[in-house]
Amino acid sequence: xxxxxxxxxxxxxxxxxxxxxxxxxxxxxxxxxxxxxxxxxxxxxxxxxxxxxxxxxxxxxxxxxxxxxxxxxxxxxxxxxxxxxxxxxxxxxxxxxxxxxxxxxxxxxxxxxxxxxxxxxxxxx
Numbered sequence: 001x002x003x004x005x006x007x008x009x010x011x012x013x014x015x016x017x018x019x020x021x022x023x024x025x026x027x028x029x030x031x032x033x034x035x036x037x038x039x040x041x042x043x044x045x046x047x048x049x050x051x052x053x054x055x056x057x058x059x060x061x062x063x064x065x066x067x068x069x070x071x072x073x074x075x076x077x078x079x080x081x082x083x084x085x086x087x088x089x090x091x092x093x094x095x096x097x098x099x100x101x102x103x104x105x106x107x108x109x110x111x112x113x114x115x116x117x118x119x120x121x122x123x124x125x
Contacts, residue, residue, distance in 0.1 A: 004096050004114055004116035007021050009121045015085060017082070017085075020036070029098075032098040033099040035099065036096055037095045046061065047108075050070065051071070083121070093121075097109075097113075099112045
């Protein structure tokens with residue numbers, strides 16, 4: 001049974017940093033591309049970042065480029081999202097997702113096969 005479990009969310013102030021973690025089980029992480037998405041209250045899911053199986057290819061939403069960094073540790077079956085210079089508009093539930101097309105860095109939800117339950121990030125002004 002595949003499980004993706006996010007952690008690391010919380011309440012922070014604008015300008016602060018957070019690191020989200022995604023622990024994968026029931027799959028071999030190196031066989032998957034991984035992505036992060038978010039959903040703010042009353043809004044649709046939004047792509048944040050993605051990384052290919054080896055981490056050599058990444059993709060970021062324009063809104064987070066230069067502030068967020070996606071990384072992975074395949075040996076530990078972990079994926080991370082380092083978030084710096086947080087803004088109130090980054091407030092959302094953040095989800096990690098796994099894509100069987102290991103070389104991809106898709107920004108489309110439909111490309112991903114497995115999803116976590118999400119972790120809340122709240123940024124106060």
